[in-house]
Amino acid sequence: MNEKQIGVDYSELHKLDSPANRLIRESIWGKEDDIGQQSFITPSYLDELIHRLRINNDGYVLDVGSGAGGPAIYIASKTGCRVFGIEINDVGVEVSKKLANKSGLQENTEFFLGDAMNMPYEENSFDLAISLNVMNVFKDKTGLFKEVYRVLKPSGKWAFLSGTFDMPDDDEIRRKMARGYFIPQYYDSLNDYRRKLELAGFIIEEITEYVSDFWVQVRKWGDAYKKHSVEIAKEQGEENTQYHIEYFDTYLKLVEDGKAANHFIISEKSE
Numbered sequence: 001m002n003e004k005q006i007g008v009d010y011s012e013l014h015k016l017d018s019p020a021n022r023l024i025r026e027s028i029w030g031k032e033d034d035i036g037q038q039s040f041i042t043p044s045y046l047d048e049l050i051h052r053l054r055i056n057n058d059g060y061v062l063d064v065g066s067g068a069g070g071p072a073i074y075i076a077s078k079t080g081c082r083v084f085g086i087e088i089n090d091v092g093v094e095v096s097k098k099l100a101n102k103s104g105l106q107e108n109t110e111f112f113l114g115d116a117m118n119m120p121y122e123e124n125s126f127d128l129a130i131s132l133n134v135m136n137v138f139k140d141k142t143g144l145f146k147e148v149y150r151v152l153k154p155s156g157k158w159a160f161l162s163g164t165f166d167m168p169d170d171d172e173i174r175r176k177m178a179r180g181y182f183i184p185q186y187y188d189s190l191n192d193y194r195r196k197l198e199l200a201g202f203i204i205e206e207i208t209e210y211v212s213d214f215w216v217q218v219r220k221w222g223d224a225y226k227k228h229s230v231e232i233a234k235e236q237g238e239e240n241t242q243y244h245i246e247y248f249d250t251y252l253k254l255v256e257d258g259k260a261a262n263h264f265i266i267s268e269k270s271e
């Protein structure tokens with residue numbers, strides 16, 4: 001197997017109703033908290049985010065890396081705003097559209113299959129751009145931030161939740177973290193994020209750390225993979241399943257050692 005094929009593919013994860021994914025999702029969220037997310041967020045976290053960012057029914061919101069659409073649809077249903085998700089995985093977009101139809105929110109949501117590095121939206125289109133646990137996939141984060149800046153309206157906000165890392169200089173750890181997923185991951189520290197946001201023109205407004213619950217969420221993902229590894233391997237392959245277990249064990253250890261955290265960073269485009 002060549003290096004590019006290692007790691008769990010989002011095309012498999014986004015099939016929310018497959019037997020393995022049902023088991024994974026039931027273990028992590030139970031019925032109540034499963035909103036179709038593919039991240040460390042929970043409904044109560046999104047409620048807080050809606051409140052903090054004052055999202056209301058006038059808003060035009062962009063969701064960068066919208067996954068299977070769960071968070072975008074949740075935000076639209078709670079606020080009545082319009083949410084535009086951009087997602088590079090075709091299964092994710094297909095599932096998002098189905099979820100939106102099922103929730104009667106097809107008028108409030110639009111899901112586009114594309115690369116967030118090069119978005120199809122005009123300049124000054126959105127009041128707010130959000131992104132939930134996606135940033136690690138971008139090698140050129142300054143480039144991504146400039147693209148988000150372009151599509152935001154003046155004074156528009158850019159708010160994302162992302163893992164932040166002081167990655168140890170250890171090849172084994174780096175190898176285990178590089179390809180937990182099919183898409184390569186590039187880990188930045190909080191200071192890297194600060195610098196790159198400012199380079200793109202953003203003014204940083206607020207940074208908060210999502211600490212204890214984050215540890216719980218990482219642990220839950222790892223435990224779900226361990227508990228259901230046989231069923232998961234049938235869908236996602238034995239090697240990738242084991243790789244994913246290693247990935248979450250390594251991630252959890254980094255959190256425990258104070259080398260990994262999850263930060264919510266709010267910044268603003270100038271007027």
Ligand SMILES: C[S@@+](CC[C@H](N)C(=O)[O-])C[C@H]1O[C@@H](n2cnc3c(N)ncnc32)[C@H](O)[C@@H]1O
Pocket residue numbers: 010036037038039040041064065066067068069070071086087088089092114115116117131132133134137183
């Ligand atoms: C961890 S998931 C998070 C999904 C979603 N934000 C959520 O909370 O459910 C990361 C998502 O980013 C998507 N992604 C990766 N690279 C991307 C890119 N260049 N443009 C848009 N989406 C991308 C992946 O396909 C995946 O669905």
